[in-house]
Amino acid sequence: MKKNIKNIKIAFASLLILSISSCDEFLSEVPDNRTQIDTPEKISELLVNAYPQASYMDFAETMSDNVGDGELGSVSVKNRQSYNWEMHDETNVDSEANYWDGCYRAIAHANQALKSIEQLGNPANLNPQKGEALLARAYAHFMLVTFWSNRYNPATAETDLGVPYVTEPETQLLKNYKRNSVKEVFDFIQKDLEEGLPYVTNNYKEPKFHFNKDAAKAFASRFYLVKGDWDKVLEVSEGLGSKPVGKLKDYLTLSSLAPDIQFIEYAKSSYAANLLVASPNTLIGRSASGSNFYLSDEKQTEIFRVQTNPFNKTWLFDFYSYNSSRTLFTPKFEEYFKYTNLTANIGIPYAGVVLLSNDEFYLNRIEALVMKGRITEANTELEYFLGTRTTNYNATTDKLTEARITTLYPVIANEFTPYYTMTPLQTSYVKAIAEARRRDFVHEGLRWLDVKRFNIVVDHATFGLPTNTLVKDDKRRALQVPLSASNYGIEKNPR
Template sequence: MKTINKIFTLSLIAALGFLQSCNKFLDVNPDMRTELNSVEKVAELLATAYPQASYITFTEAMTDNAGDKGAGTVEIINSAPYRFEDVEDINRDSPTNYWNAAYAAIAAANHALEAIEKAGDDPAYRPYRGEALVARAYAHFMLVNFFAQPYDAATAATNPGVPYVTEVGKVVIGKYERSTVAETYNKIEKDLLEGLPLLDNAAYKKAPKYHFTVSAAHAFATRFYLFKKEYEKTIEHADQVFVGGDIASNLRAINSEAYRSLQYYELQAQYTRAENPANLLLAEAPSVWGRNYAFYRYSLTNDILNELFTTSNVTDGSWAYNIYGRETTLNIPKFREHFVRQTLNAETGIPYNMVPLFTAEEVLFNRAEAYAELSRFDNAIKDLNDFASKRIIYSFSIPIYVPELHSITDRKLLAFYKTADLKRATIQCVLDFKRVDFIFEGQRWFDIIRHKLPVTHKTSDNETLVLGVNDPMRVFQIPQEAQSSGIELNPR
């Protein structure tokens, strides 16, 4: 694993900043940095142009994937989101930490772009300019979807977005405006479309899965356009992720004999391996999620397990996922922790997780939903069947997928979801499959905000907590420290 002991860091009141473990926004002069005077140095800098922080802890706890076990590890980064409260913690796995890390990534991208501009028309920089633009777009996209209202064409021009930073900071404290969600999205799209044609996979021979390759950038585009409800573009980009538009053969074969034969720690390692074709973009993030998610009090409960995994689904088959643990430790192994010691013989260090930012599964789901929205139901159902063929078995005693029994049809969808609306049933099936497949990955939150789904949480002392579709707590609070840069906080 590539280890980065020092990273470029930016909040909105600092340009370049501090060591990773520091909580201040500025510890060193922003101009105290390595001179970027070669292609190699720019390429190395761009390794830090991806948010080196995990959003999973605070998003997963906000979703309907989490319940109250009544016992377990209690940390504010898990408990506050479950209770739909602001997370006061500013350290790793918190919204504030993600905000800082995302703007750190943006700072790195901006420094790279500045250096590339100074280099003139040297074609050797072309793919790195593309990577910097797409990475900058991605970091802003994540920020606007956590810290602003989700995109809605009717309100995007008036809802506050997030500051879109395109220049290298030259002062310790600068003033920034949030602009609007529409303006933020326009700038994201501009960077994405300008950067994508410049990408060249040959630039990333050593560690391609940690960079925006062509495939990863198209995968990002499918998510972006799905949020914008531009479904033809979602499909167009999905078809370009893999050669010939073949997503199915790159999905994780969870129901295969080979996969089912893996032991717990082998499964942990396999899920986020760069060699796994399903993983399109990975990022290393300092995080304790991998060691704690099975033990957090607010996580997968028996009731949610039954709802998602053991009750019937539209295929009439069984999910092939192996679920481990007891009542208070239920989990699916997905994250193997990498612990980096501060020195060779040190007892202290930094825990890292490899986080899948984009996967073949998401691309397939995004395309299937887009097909359904366009009433191209045969295509949507084919994608759903391709997914089911990698996840469904007859039973654990007969662990095989039987197309004649398990194939999804329009009749099955209408009957299972008890509706005469095939579009509604197909989209609901996509969302249900995603909820199951991405459990413990925080992805469910994106569907909750996109589709304006309410969330109800119950506590072990019979308290009912409801996150309504217009609840201001659906938007994470901008860090208090950003106020000194003139950033307005979100309403509470």
Template sequence: MRKNIIHIGLILLLAPCYTACSSFLDELPDNRTELDTEQSIANILVSAYPQSTNCEIGELYSDNTDENSRAYGYWQKVEEDLYNWKDTYEEGQDTPQALWDACYAAIASSNHALQGIKNLGNPTSLNPQKGEALVCRAYAHFMLATTFCQAYNSNTAEQELGIPYMETLQTTVAPHYERGTLASVYRKIAADLEEGIPLINDDAYSIPKYHFNKKAAYAFAARFYLYYMQPDFSNCKKVVEYANLVLGANADEVLRDWKYLGTLSPNGDVQPNAYIDASEPANLLLLSTSSTLGGVIDAGYGLCMRYSHNAVTGLEDCYSTGLWGAYTRFRQQPFEPSRSPKISFRRITLMAKIAVSGGGFYPYAMVPAFTTDETLITRAEAYTYLKQYDKAAADITSWQKSFTTHTQTITPEMVDQFYGSMKYYNLNEGVITPKKTLSPDFTLEPGRQTNFIHCILHLRRITTLGEGLRWQDIRRYGITVQRRYFENEELMDITDTMDKNDLRRVVQIPANVIAAGIEANPR
């Protein structure tokens, strides 16, 4: 049985030992921390946030990454496996195994807290902790579903494989688990969110940005309901409702100060540290994760240069042209290191090198799980499906005035004209643009609606570069991804292609989980 990676907070709190071997638990409940006080329940919720992230999986799976010269190396073998869409057997940081372990450990802590609250008689004084536990449980299951399941499709979700939705503490070793359906998973996430959000109280936290505070929970709900797309787009009303609670009456006042960020030095970790600062109003929830993400995607580090975001990839995002004009109008400019093919914005970086035996270090990443900027783009997408194009254009204007030096007010006609006339990406003809053929499993009207979606996908790709969300947009919109091999920015080969029907679009669940009897994703 392999050594389990356990967050140090779990050890300090003497919380349960969790493993992803033959079961999620390897100790019976007698060994769990006894939650008999309100403080002990608050303490265990520190470990209700996944200590791993799917950001690196998303970046390496998506079209944000290309292969550079094979003379370059990679940091961990998992990077090669993920880039090539292989079912990896690696188990270290940023692997599907690590994500699976971390999410179910977080879920177990949430359920432990909920059981402790119940044992204490559900006092109203613990409502904030109950709300946090429910939203945390929903979030960890959402992370699992958006990695190990198909993108939600209302026509097929009742037949698609879900993931085990854990709503209670386990009382036996090696219980039997069923994956259920994707539809049932999304219904349960919605139920946990709707019950938990009203109970959250920011006053319960010393540093709200490290917990599901009210606005972070609203932003999560907005993203969840956008992904939970219904044929009549009724959920888009909920997206707008929750996004409004995040953005307030004037979204311009709560977006990131990109102008200030752009004045900071891109050298060292000055820009990245400012980007993930808890005092930055745009950051709604910050997660500390065991991850090599910063070293892999941050151009400030000469690691993983073989599989990275490069200058050619940048023509689709950080070097792209948009309604604002040229990329030189971006307030934050892409970082262009010498002697490296890696090009990106400096945002997520390699964090504190914690000394371990042998003189090595233990990398981690601070990840902004939810921000006001991304929530604004989410709302614009919902407005587009509600055909409220003036409101969507207003949100696009807010983004543009915040992120670029271009101050012109955007109209629906301008979006139509610009993205309608932009050429589609076509590598065979040497056309590299952000506009790629869309093939979602829901109705997308040609013309204005499609042009707005192209614009919104463009903005989200720029805004969240390095944070894994591009992969979710690829899945939701059925975008084909090519594996491109470059030498000195010259295209040498297309080594693989993944279209919307490729079964590899769903990450395989860990091998030892399959061996324990849980149904594998089809291949």
């Protein structure tokens, strides 16, 4: 459903884009006068910063096939560059370089925590902190290799350029880093993941802001899905059970709320569906009103039209526009503004975002069921999932069938081309799951992960210009290494 907003008051404070120190500066500074991290409490405090304080969502979403030309008349440089798969000139908030830097800062905090735990003799009472640090380090490196490397393919992973996998705190000025291969990075991630999983706990004052048990398993399912290890995906997701009532996002309730309330509700840590939430420095909440290349009216129709619903009913997703703009949004990001100077009315914007959820976790499980040939089970679970997103869904009469899936999602030659083979029936179901993921996580950047994983061709049309196409195996699918890193010796991606 599309709705026009003319009178909803969303106050946007003025923003001074603060310069962010580049990754090379951060990795090259000797940490003089550093506080000694020598107690469990200090290690726990350190781990609060072991999650990226930057966001990938804006640039990842803009690179995907979820966006089009809104013809607004003005375009930000970053928005245009992401839409055309060009390297960002800027290094400020929501830029590629800013996220690179944020990930390595998070990794540095995780590494210091692990080093401090080691220096304290690896006592058992610090296992929860150790588990969190290992998961946080694995997550940040996974996101880095996802954006700055070729997609995972075991046939080429040994020679594909990965990212530097950093496992030690910084003690050396101007240290040179070399890129590990994609295989090495994935091996390191798996090692950290599998070592950390048994240690992870739910014993936090605010467990949704940490790698709690379910969040860790959800991340593991994302990792193993990319690797094609279906058995591992099913193993870590077993606790979800069949038709996980109460564990998925309640769109029936969300869609009944006013949009200004939906902004707040979507990323609440109190919701069972949200497993890991964060509040990075980001302007993602303003993208609908300030980005020309965003969810255009045509794209919204393509993704959410009634014809894409297997029960021939309306989806339970609401969309809005500002003053009849041709770019649309669904309320997901509540902005919080921290003033650094009240007199000058300047400060830093943050937004609540969901990094991992049961919704993605469940779809990962369904995809693994399909790839294991357990189509009947997958059909049952997918029917339940889609029903929770459908207006007036009736479990008795609204049924999903193989015939319906193959009709809605026919096999098209050379469309979905993962590194592994799929039967025609598996292809149709995987396409259906990918589209479900696409709808659920619109604006959140996850579609880009599927664009890379399945090597999907993307066409970006700009009014008055030739269509720009991201072909299969296009080198632009791997972001170019930021200048702040390449200037200090980190090898660039080929172009």
